[in-house]
Every structure is written in structure tokens, then in C-alpha cells.
Amino acid sequence: xxxxxxxxxxxxxxxxxxxxxxxxxxxxxxxxxxxxxxxxxxxxxxxxxxxxxxxxxxxxxxxxxxxxxxxxxxxxxxxxxxxxxxxxxxxxxxxxxxxxxxxxxxxxxxxxxxxxxxxxxxxxxxxxxxxx
Numbered sequence: 001x002x003x004x005x006x007x008x009x010x011x012x013x014x015x016x017x018x019x020x021x022x023x024x025x026x027x028x029x030x031x032x033x034x035x036x037x038x039x040x041x042x043x044x045x046x047x048x049x050x051x052x053x054x055x056x057x058x059x060x061x062x063x064x065x066x067x068x069x070x071x072x073x074x075x076x077x078x079x080x081x082x083x084x085x086x087x088x089x090x091x092x093x094x095x096x097x098x099x100x101x102x103x104x105x106x107x108x109x110x111x112x113x114x115x116x117x118x119x120x121x122x123x124x125x126x127x128x129x130x131x132x
């Protein structure tokens with residue numbers, strides 16, 4: 001058999017255009033994205049701690065950057081990424097017990113992960129701003 005004939009008979013790997021959209025698929029992708037975001041957000045947190053140890057002038061500069069409108073948006077996103085990633089971990093922990101593996105339960109837990117992470121992020125920021 002020729003090489004061309006072998007290629008024609010090989011199965012195609014499935015990809016996103018073949019699968020139907022599912023909430024669990026979206027939450028899996030978002031979980032991975034938030035994991036990457038947490039890496040960069042932790043670098044920001046480390047930079048803030050280094051600034052605190054480096055002296056008042058550098059600390060004021062970093063606080064000014066993080067306290068700007070852009071910095072607050074980044075910090076809000078970092079807060080959401082932490083909470084969403086945590087809820088995603090809890091979702092997997094629930095699945096590890098063998099609970100919630102049916103289709104309706106999977107979708108409910110995935111939706112609750114998204115809604116809960118948004119609601120808790122807003123609550124954390126409202127309380128945090130109220131304390132300031």
C-alpha cells in the first residue's frame with residue numbers, strides 16, 4: 001500500500017468544530033485560562049511585596065499603578081480568576097467523589113461555578129471597598 005493510500009484511510013482527530021458546545025467544555029477552557037492568569041497575577045503580587053520591602057518611594061509608585069483605573073481592573077480580574085479557579089477545583093473535587101456526573105448535574109455545577117465566581121468576586125470587592 002502506498003503512503004498516500006495510508007493517509008486517506010486514517011481517522012481525523014476530533015476538534016472543536018465537531019463537538020457541540022457544552023457548559024462543561026467552556027468551564028474547562030476558562031479554568032485553564034484562569035490558571036494562566038493566576039501565574040501572571042501572582043507575579044504582580046510578588047512585585048507589590050518586593051515594592052513594600054524596597055522602600056516607600058517604590059511602594060508608592062507600585063500602589064499608584066495598581067490603584068489606577070487600569071490597575072483596579074487587573075486586580076478585579078485577578079480576584080475573579082482566583083475565585084473561579086477555586087470553584088473549578090471544588091467542581092472537580094465533587095466529581096472525584098462520583099457525585100454530579102449526570103448531564104443535568106454537570107451543567108448545573110458548571111453554571112454555578114460561573115455565577116458563583118462572579119457573585120463572590122463582586123461581593124469581595126464591595127466589602128473591600130466598603131472597608132476602605
